[in-house]
Amino acid sequence: MLDDQWFNEAQTATGTAFSLKITRKLHEEQSEFQFLEIYETEQFGNLMVIDGCTMVSTRDNFFYHEMISHPVLFTHPNPRNVLIIGGGDCGTLREVLKHPGVESAVQIDIDERVTRLAEIYFPELCESNNDPRADLKFIDGIKWVKEAAPNSVDIIIVDSTDPVGPAEGLFSADFYKDCYKALSENGIVVQQSESALLHMKILKEMRAEMQAAGFNHQQTVFFPQCIYPSGWWSATMASKSDLSKFREQDATNKGFETVYYNSDIHKASLAMPEFFKKAFA
Ligand code: SAM
Numbered sequence: 001m002l003d004d005q006w007f008n009e010a011q012t013a014t015g016t017a018f019s020l021k022i023t024r025k026l027h028e029e030q031s032e033f034q035f036l037e038i039y040e041t042e043q044f045g046n047l048m049v050i051d052g053c054t055m056v057s058t059r060d061n062f063f064y065h066e067m068i069s070h071p072v073l074f075t076h077p078n079p080r081n082v083l084i085i086g087g088g089d090c091g092t093l094r095e096v097l098k099h100p101g102v103e104s105a106v107q108i109d110i111d112e113r114v115t116r117l118a119e120i121y122f123p124e125l126c127e128s129n130n131d132p133r134a135d136l137k138f139i140d141g142i143k144w145v146k147e148a149a150p151n152s153v154d155i156i157i158v159d160s161t162d163p164v165g166p167a168e169g170l171f172s173a174d175f176y177k178d179c180y181k182a183l184s185e186n187g188i189v190v191q192q193s194e195s196a197l198l199h200m201k202i203l204k205e206m207r208a209e210m211q212a213a214g215f216n217h218q219q220t221v222f223f224p225q226c227i228y229p230s231g232w233w234s235a236t237m238a239s240k241s242d243l244s245k246f247r248e249q250d251a252t253n254k255g256f257e258t259v260y261y262n263s264d265i266h267k268a269s270l271a272m273p274e275f276f277k278k279a280f281a
Pocket of ligand 1: 054055056064085086087088089108109110111114139140141142159160161162165166167168170192
């Protein structure tokens, strides 16, 4: 905190910091798993912070929630059963349920308190929580995927915190092997994969572990995300089958509202920066 006017997230490892001008602190609590804070900001609406890291703001969460869900959903030929690991603020769940072909969306977050706070401070993100296709459970996603029936899920979206604390195991080879088993033949796992500018080491490790787990096809998509370190974020898809094409016509005629995602943005988000191409050539 710079002073009582600003929320400040300083990332020692990357020598960067991000601040938002706040009007007041609305809530704080230590849950069983994490320290949760909610602020009212001057220009970004409400802000949720977990263990000192920005998670979601009213104003700019659409970038992340739309880009972690619509590219993977329009890449899969016919996504019906979707599993969300993490996602406690429920913004990803809302985007997934915009797809009429989705028959079930199970959300597994370890910390029920995140969802309960989202219901109060981000009600717009929770507007689909009572959709009959939605099923919210509060347990460890690592355990859930390990015990999932083989071939039972078309898409796994890992919308977790950074690879520390309870989320660390969600970035491991063992977890990806369990995802591989749980996914159907043309199933796809997509995971928030940090910033390619600041966290290439994590991205390289993730993609190597996904490869080692048997996912021969990987695709990282890039998008802005103001409140995260560097403001430039990514999500990485991994699959048993080809990821180079997507249902462009369906994406163009998507039939639901978004703020950022459309088929042009989808195409553009697949373009790899030169340094990224070289790193994974
Ligand atoms: N968009 C945010 C980001 O990229 O950092 C993530 C938002 S969401 C709030 C992150 C969620 O991951 C939290 O609700 C946290 O409880 C959940 N989480 C962390 N570790 C988990 C685990 N092992 N199983 C299930 N959920 C987990």
